[in-house]
Amino acid sequence: MGISGLLPALKSIQVTRHLSEYSGKTVAVDAYVWLHRGVYSCAIELATGKATNKYVDYAMHRVRMLQHYKIIPYIVFDGGPLPAKKGTESERKARREENLAKGKAFMAQGKMSQAREFFIKCADVTPEMAFQFIKALRAESVSYVVAPYEADAQLAYLELAGFVDAILTEDSDLLVFGCQNVLFKFDSVNATVVSISRKDFGAVATSPGDANSISLIGWSDVQFRAMAILSGCDYLPSIPGIGLKTACNLLKKWKTPDAVIRAISIEGKKSVPPGYSKQFKLAEKCFLHQRVYCPRQEKLVHLTDVDSDWNEEFDAYVGSDIEPTLAKGIALGNYDPDSYLPIKDINPDFLPRALKPIHMETNTPSMTSKGKSKARQSLPTPVKSGGGILDFFGRNPIIPAAPPKKKPVAIPMKHQTVSVGKASGKRTLSEVMDQDLAHKKRHRHSYSPIKSAQSRFFSANDETKFGSVRRRHSDGLPPVAGPSRTHANKENFHVATDAEDQKLEDSESDMNVSDLSLQGRIDEINSDGRVSLNIEEFSDVVEQEDGYLSPSSSCSKDAQDLSSPPGPSRQRRVVSLTGVIPSDDEEEADTSFGAEVVSSPVSVRKPKSRSRFHNEKTPLRRIAKSKSKAAGESQVVVLVASTPSPEGKERLYPDIDDVPSPTLYCGPDLRKMLGDEETVLDFNEKVKSVSGSASPPSPSSETPNCNEQQPARFIDVVDVDALEDEDDPRWQQELVAQSQAAVMAGWKQRWALPPAKTPLQARRSVQHVITQRHPIRPLSPKMTSKKLKTSPPGSSRPTTSRAFELRRSDTNVTPAGRHSLANYKPPRSAPSKLFGTSGNSNSSMNPPNIKQLDKGQPRRNVLLFETVKVSGKGNGSASSASSQNHSEPIDLTMDDEIEELDPTAWTDEMVTTSARARLSHFRCALNFFFTSFWLC
């Protein structure tokens, strides 16, 4: 793929950049790479025909990661094969089938690891699989487009036409297509990319030390492209013996590719294949004029306009035109770009949801099925909401004759126990629908759907359904990161396993996650001697951080704007790709080559007014413009369904430029508790106005599935009956208060610890609190003293011993206590800063030496505490004395905190009692879970 050796040759202008530097930008993404890597994780399932959506999870995680850094993703899928490339495909297919056969043979012998080896080799990304990804993208209102032919050309077009600011890919071809900003080597751990900007081409170093380097000074786009083609590209293999360097040098000498070809053949050392010159021109046409889908005009267009010498042969070679309706169907992902037949939904059961509850089916390696079932029983999930979305994405709106879905027979209630696994979590359709209906009824009054610009592929009917889905997330819930997510995280507390930790590390890009894990703390020692963790605090802190730092929803909402026609300022720029290699006319060739110098910045390319984020100040205006445009012109492009409440969004995200950090608008308002009363009213207004869409999904690696037992937010409400009526306002009130208080506790602990300057120190303090309050010694003191070095002498091994002690669950943390260096942020001293409206833009954040930091600082282990049974008993009083010497005790008892922080919310005796009851219920459940877990 691509131009071999090109990226190494451009090493000197490669810049490693942090994703946050692209905050506010729209980035087109080559979906193929992500899907292909995602396939790696489930090669066996795919090869054996088992339904899986792991590859979607993988890709969606990356999407959310971009969103997390306020990058608006625009996912681009590969389309049909170009005539120019058809030859290679059949060969690959043969190899795949061979590997599949080998894999199956190994599997039949039970040699799974070897089978997997071959299954990976035969893994292919099919349009059907892409469609699964598309379903998830639709659910989260992420812009996407399926290219009619090659994703590369489509990506190039999106940038050229101003739909996006940069392109994320692995294919060096994009540079040959003339793209300006290409990002390679997406690193999800460090949140970095390697950027190559066309404007830097002139600066390609020719230092003697760099053997690979080539000089592009004074080169035009035409020459650069000629070099790439001569050295061998996807459309044309090179003349044997000609590589990048030779092509570069020959072009320097002979100026035009024709002259080069002539020179090579005259020299006679290398044999030029017959018709090479013509093939060369065809290849060039592909790079220049390949057919792409224009989301604005809703039809296929040439990447750049063709000129007078265009002929039918060229036209066919760069991809035949496709009738606009079909072209749009393909672009939307509804039709197979190869066969033109409607895409088959290979996994109709996979129904992504926009909001992801963290569910329990975490396949913990050490957990036996016995443990699982126990855990399930201990955590019954009252069915609260269902899949209003169920038949939304299941049926493809564009396909007229979709087979009706078979309704499973309703199962008796007693079988509806919790079940958290993917397979076991399914509920019957009718059941879900009934509940859904009931749920809707209950909350109808609070919802008024606002219609917004929608694709005509989403019928009114669908729209309504979509609205109901959206609404579901907020129904009966406080407008901000409230109890739903609180409880979801409670359920998820079992993530305190190594595997899950790893997962967290991989999936969560927040440096804070690791810090926060510590903030779960021992709350009490039960009568039976077991240690209870105060999950409230733990989970809520995580929730808070997660919710605050992950503006996924915000971005996906903004991405929705993108699905509307691009702003008026976006003008098609046809620049610097106009050069054409003239046939055999030397003179013409010279003028052509002299015309555009590749090293010079393309002036028209990035006029300042171009950026939506500068030109159109607020999303409101942006939408207004889109709407007026929509009214004025018939060419409205909506590639994805809209969210039902753009108005709300307007107020939530008044101006993306002015949003200092993602923490500002997501999550519960804590200023009230923090004493900042002035701004709270204003904020509350905002929150109310967007009630329902303000709770952002976390950038989780897994895509929510409607079929799974939903919603996790009620997982701990085992004694709902503490309040007789669910509609009791106190119910909500309590949840809000509980959540806010818990979040507040997290904030306070995080920020208000006495001189807790660094996360490390903060953690130290927390540890002191833990050890001091409860005479519990860490299970492996070695770890504490050696790896951690955070425990002061004495506290790591209290002389006393209870019946239980803590066991650490390790995860990687940098010495600074950060989850990932990529997420490095300068320490913020006070929470009030977070709420300042004139904060610095994220884009200013540019960790200069990410790589250095990463290499220089070994990762360390710390983190979660779990209860573990140990032998021996003792009295627990001694250790607290020992640890008192070196800690400033911050006693963060949950109840204290709550009462202290928000008395109004907790004066109601009933509410408090209920909360406590539920808390203790949950603790029991948790204890049970851990116990069964560790016993296994």
Add this chain to the structure above:
DNA sequence: AACGGGTCGTCTC
């Protein structure tokens, strides 16, 4: 300098 061949990592458990 080009190129073929080999290895490794991708992903996740």
Add this chain to the structure above:
DNA sequence: CGACCCGTT
């Protein structure tokens, strides 16, 4: 599949 290394041409 790309990146990387290595030996051969």
